[in-house]
Structures are given as C-alpha cells and as structure tokens.
Amino acid sequence: MTEDIGERVVELAKRRGFFFQSNGAYGGVSGFYTYGPQGATLKSNVENAWRDRFAVQEGHQEIDAPTVMPEPVFEASGHLDGFDDMLVECPECGESHRADHLVEDATDIEDAEAVPISEVEEMIAEHDLVCPNCGTELAGEPVQDFNLMFETNIGPGSSQPGYLRPETAQGIFVEFPRLKEYARNQLPFGVTQIGKAYRNEISPRNSIIRVREFTQAELEHFIDPEEDEPPLERVEDVEVTLYPASEQNKENGDYVETTVGDAVEDGILTNEWVAYYLGVAKPWYERVGVDMDRFRFRQHLPGERAHYAADCWDAESEIDGDWFELAGLAYRSDYDLSKHGEYSDEEFTLFKQYDEPKTVERATVDPDMSYLGPEFGGQAGEIADALETKAERDRTAFDGDTVSVEVDGDEYVVPAERTGFAVEEVTESGEHITPHVVEPSFGVGRVVYTVIAHAYREDEVDGEERTYLELDAEVAPTTVGVFPLMDKDGMAERAREIAAELRENGLDVTYDDSGAIGRRYRRQDEVGTPFCVTVDYETLEEGTVTVRERDTTEQTRVDVDELAESLAGLRNGGRTFDELLAPADAE
C-alpha cells in the first residue's frame, strides 16, 4: 500500500464524491475539477481551520475581492511581463526553448522579454542561433507567446481588457489605500483572503495538484520593516524539517532537523517573519492531517524565486515519493505596494508618526514671479523649480548677491533677494513609508489532496479487506453516521430521531438504513467518518446506543442523553474515544 496512493486516491475521490474532472459530459477540459459532496465539505472544513488559525487567532481581517481585474493592475504587479514567455520550438528534435533566453545569451541584451516577438525572430536569424539540444538552425521558426493569465474583455466591445487574477494577493494589494484606513493607519496589520485564482497552465497534471482554477488562502501581513518584529517566542520551540538552498545544491544534501528558534539563531532562517509563519504553518498542517513524516520546508533556490520575492520557503508534502508545494511563505518586501503606488493614482504609503516630532531646519524659496516672469519669460517656471531644488541641496549658494541655476543647459542668474530664500524651522511629526509584506500563501486543493492521501489506509477486519480514511474529526466531511441495526421494531424511527437530534446540536450526520450493518460501516470508513452510532434493541429498552470508532472499529455504549455532548467532545478534541471506553466512574 505504499505505492500508487495517488492512483487509489483519485479512484476513491471519483467514486465517493471528493473530486472529479469537470464537464465530463462534454469530454472534459484539462485542468478543471469539481469538488463533490464529500470533497466540498472537506475543503470547506480545511478553509475554516485556516481561517481560524491565520485570521481569527492572529487578529487579521478577511476580505473577498473580485477575480477579474483590469489590465493596468497586472502591468503594475509585473504579471504581464513576468509570465509572458516566448518559446521557440526546434524543428528537428521538437524541444522547446525560451527564445528570450537564447537571444540574451547571444547578445548583450539583458531583458529580451521586453523585445517584441518579431524582433526576437529576426535576432534568431541574424545571430544564427541553433537549438541548444541538437544544434539545428532555429532561423525562420516561429516564436510563440505563452500567456499564463486568462484574458477577457470587460463590458461590451474590447475597449477594456481584463484578466482573471493569477493569485488572490493582487485583490488585497490594490485595495491597500482603503484597507489601511480600516486598520486606522496602524502597522502592522494583516488581511486574508480565501478565493479562486486562475492560471492557464500549458500542461495541467497530477489530478488536482496542478490545475487551471484553484483556491488559494493567502495572508498579506503589512509591516514596518524598521520596527515590527514577529512574536517569535510563540513558535520558537516548534520543530521543523528544513531543506535550505545550500543543502539542495550539494550532491547528498541533507535536511536540517531543528526548531524555529534555533534555525533563526543559526542563520538558516534569515527572515524572522518568514520564520514565524513557518512556525505557525507547521502545527496547522499537522492539525488538519498532513503527515509530518512526509512534510518539509524547502527554501527556494535563487533562480527559482518569483519576481517579487526577496526570500521564500515552500511547505512541501510527499506522496508516492514525489514532493510538491503546499504553500509558499514569501517576504515580498515593498515590491507590490511600491509598484501600485507608481502605476496608480493613489498613495500606497502610510503615514508613520514619530515618537517625538522632529524639528528640522529647512531651506525654502519663494521666488518673486513678478520679477522672474518679465525677466526670463517662458523659462521662469523652470527656473523657480531649479531654485527650489538648489535650496534643498546647497543652501550656501544663496549666500552671495546672486544665485545661478542651470535649466536645459543654459545658465540663469537671479538676484538673491528675488529668490525669497529663507531657512525655517519646520516641525515634522512623521513620514510616509511603504510597508513591507510578508505573505503566507496556501493552496487549498493541494492540502485537501494531501490530507486524503496521507489519511488513506488499507487493513483487514475479520479477514475482509477494508479501505478507510483516517481523517481528523475536525476536517472529516461527516462526523457521525447513525444506523438502525435493523429496519424493524421501531429501530429506524428511533435512529432517525437521534440523527435529527445530533444535527440540531451542530454535528454533520449521515443516516443510513440500507443493507447489512457492516456494509454501512465500510461506507462511512471510506469517506473518513470518525464515528458511527448504532441503534439496537438495547436502545429501545435502556436508552443506550453503541458508538463505534473508525480506526480501531472498537465500540462502546453511550447513553442517548449524553450522546450529542460526547460526540461534540470527540470532534473538537476535548475528549478521546479511549475515555469513552473507560468511563470516568472507573476510578
């Protein structure tokens, strides 16, 4: 059972309603998946657990932004340039190469991505570029443009191009000017979002691991890089498995088993914010059911980092020997806010008040325009600006009787008395700063997939093979199955009453009275239902039911009156099944 867990999970997911490829009736489309009844609930439980940990427990606020955004947003974010790859295919061996990279290697052009495709094609011919793989001439081969964002038109006509967001983050960044108001202009603050993101992947693979539409759970934590420090002490004892870039480069690179605190001290984790979220993320993954023996944090290699990331560690999990990314924990510095500030009409800064107002001397000018105008005509305005700049940089220039400034290469001389030069004391109470961003970015579908795969078990009960999911009760789609032992003598009616009562107490309940009891247990085992309640003759006579635990298949009797409370305790971890097996009065 150690092999092909992936295949078995996909089969189980299809059969039992966790997830399956969408649009099957129309032949299916690669890279799109639908979560079925079990999967949608599991996914939503994972999202709620994330929301609890990364929004509620951290004191951050959640927003919900549109998935379609106008083109200028992505000009600013760098996504329009960053993902627009140019590929050229070798006519001989069929291998694809990055055309811009080939041109960069052959010329002194550093950023060939910015060069139009037609020119790149010309350059390939001009420099007689050949396929790096087999040496065939590439001249005349078409250069293709790969656009990883889904494009659309907003409104009638095509006047306003838009894109489906390739990450939920931009929906947070673009609203920063307003979000900072809600945070009362105080750093640090964090904004979370759980939502869909879209990437038109060239080749979707591996079931729901690489898809074209997926759910992200992201936190953008805005901080003052000079003052704010993470509460590292809360996570310093968290044990982590690290795979630093330095080890990945070695032949036999090793993991570093350490704690968050030690890793920071030893300089393995250089960014304390990233370290902090590593320490938050690990117990969270454990909580929702990721196997910690198949989990690690891997540092991005320098060439691997996204265009915005200063440092980045991925949370990764392993299935069938393959490691894949579950989350990226990135320090994005002020990249995004600066870019949006530059490209948009708004300020993406925040006014930071000094502890004490500073009194500074400032040289100012107040040029006499009634003199400058007649004297210098059209140049007067620019001369006034030049005087202001000069005053800021070199106040001694105003010591003499005249001041000379240069405008467009010509020198102009202005009598000092006409400049309105003065040195004043100004009180500055603060400054505008661009916050830095720490971004834990989680792929929700990948967590769901991992949780199912890591929970997948096969064992034998009474000589019969059994498949079950050892899901944590917090994320299991159904908490309890309720069955009548037989559909007669009023047991079914009683079981229905009990099911309704448990639902009123907020439990996810499935009722089932079909076929034999064992079959019903197995059905629930396969979707990971942790507990099953069976109504039998004793229920009718004495008011007790059996509660059966999924992993051990052990049973114990519980009073119907205490059932809802017991099950709620089992679900939220306040009580264990062993305690039910050995009641408190045994002492």
Place this chain on the structure above:
RNA sequence: GCGCCGGUGGUCUAGUGGUAGGACAUGAGCUUCCCAAGCUCAUAGCGCGGGUUCAAUUCCCGCCCGGCGCACCA
C-alpha cells in the same frame, strides 16, 4: 506544445469487423443481524467527429481526455 502509451456501465476490467461479458457498487424484494454474507430481479457502458466497409466498439485519420517523459510552473 512535443514524444510514447492508453480511453468499454458509477468504479475496476474481459473481449470482438456482425454493437458486448464479469466483478464491485447502486436500487427493489427475501433472508440474516454489530463489521462489504447469501439468493432473486432491476438500472447502467464501447470518449467525440470523419473515413474505409454491406456492417466499425474493433481498422485508418483528426480532435478531446488521461498517464509517463521533455518543456513550462511567473
């Protein structure tokens, strides 16, 4: 996007130039009653399009989808 392999009920599969059989699952009934038991019956399938042929699920071509490898993964 390229190359190789594949696509048969819900799932897993057998098979064929004369339109298909099994297992499991599902539903109804009988029986049994705390771990996928048994019996009877029922529902349900050849990815899509074109070609060859009297006849195509089968052979050929194209497309779609899946697996693996390459490339890509901002």
